Amino acid sequence: MVKRRTAADDGAVWRSVDGSLFKRTGGAELEAEARFLQQISALGYPVPDVVDVGSDDTGTHSFTERSAGTASLHDLAVAQTGPDGLLPAELLAAAAHISAQLLTAQLANPIPGGPEAMSAFFTKAAFAGDVFAENPDLDTPRVRDAVDHALKRLEQLPAARSHMDYGLPNAFPEAVIDWQHHGTAPAGYDVAPMLEIVPFKGGAKGYRFTEAQRHGYLAALDAAAIEVGAAPVSGYLGEFLLVKCFFFLALMRPADSDARPDKHAKWQYRRALFTTGLEQYESTGTIDTGTFPTLAAFTAAAGQSRP
Template structure:
C-alpha cells in the first residue's frame, strides 16, 4: 500500500509540475480561503478574524506571488489513491506549486494531514501532523524548509482548526482538542510573524499541552 501511494503520488507531482497555471492574487486569495477553510474557522473562532491574522495572510500571499500555481486536489489522501490514479476531485482548485501533501491519515485523524513535500527537485520541509502530535509520537520530518513552506503551513494551521469547535459542553475532550488546535495556530502565527518560516518541531504535542493546561475547558 505504501509503495502504491508513493508511486501514484510521484505521478501526481510530475503531472502538476508539468501543467502549471498562471499565478495571480485572486487565485491565491481563493486558495487561502479554500485550503484554510477560513470562512468556517473564522465563524467558529471570530476572535481570530482580526487585522493581525489578515496581515499575516496577506504577507503569505505576497510571499507566494512568484510561485507557479498547479492544479491541486485539496483532499488528497489514501482513500482517494487507486492504481490508475487519484479520484474524488470535487474540491480541486489551483494551489501554489511548491506546496504538496503526501499523507496517510489514521483512524480519527483529520481528513487532510501529513508531511509537506515540494515538487520534484524542491527541498522538503517539516509540516504539522496533528494525528501524530496528539498521540505524542515524533512524526515531524525536519529538513531545510522551502521558502514557500512558511506561508503554506500558516494556511494549513488554519485548516486544522476547521470544524473543531464542539457544540456539546459535556465533551471536555473535544474542547481540549479545539483549544490545542487554537494554541498551535497562534504559535505558528507567531513564528511566521518573526521569521517568515515555521518550525513545526517546536509545537507541543497534545499530551504536553494537556499536562500544561489540564483536561478541562474554559
C-alpha cells in the same frame, strides 16, 4: 462498501470482489470529478485510470477507477512504525517518489494564477470564514496582515491543478487518489507539507518524522522542481503551513450544547497550534511543526497550569 465519502450526502466508495476496481458513488459532482481525473491523467498526473462514468435510474452518479494498490502510504506507515514511532527510510523514499511525480506534473502544466486566484485558493483551502466565525478573537489586523503577506509570496509560484487534501492516506506508491476536493493552488501546496501536517493530528497517527527525514523529503521535492526549471518549493513551506494552521482549526469549536471535555481540549489544542504557527511565521518566515506538542502533552500541561 469500503467507506462513506467525506462531505458528500449518500456518497460511498465500493471495492470489487477481486480488489482491482473501486467505484465511487454520490451526486452529480462525481461526473465532474471523473472528468477532472481523466484530464489530469492525460497531463501526466499519477492518478488511477477512470474506466467508467455514469448514473442509474435512482439518480445516483458514479465512476469506476482502477485500484491504486493494496496499501496507502499511511497504511504502510502504520505497519512499519517502530517502537519509537519512527519510520524506515524506504517509506520516506516512497513518499518523496510519488510527491515528486505529482509536483513535476503540476509544474509542467501551469494554469493562470495571480492575486485573485490566490485569494480564492486561501478561501477554499483555509476555511478562513469558518475559523473566524468560530474564533472571532483571531480575526485581527495582525492575522490578516500575515495572511496578506503569505498570499503575496505565493503569487510568485505558478498555479496548478491541485488535490487540496493531499497526505499519506491518499498517496500510494504509484498513484494519488481521492480528488474530491480538487481546486487551484500554488504549485507545491499539495506536496511540500505532506510530512509536516502529521503533528497537527496531535500524535494520533502513531508515527512521526525526524527533522532529518523532513528535510530530506523537501530536498527531494526541490530537486524535482529544479530539474524542470522551477523554484525550490521548500522556500514557501511557511506560507503553506500558515494555510494549514487555519485548515486544522476550522470546524473544531464544539457546539455550546456539547459538554464533552475532549472536544473542548482538541479545539484549544488546535488554537494553540494556530498561535504558535502564526508567531513562528511572523518571526522567521516559516513554521517548524517539529516544535508542536502532542495533544496528550498539551492537555497534561494545561491541567497542571490550572489552580
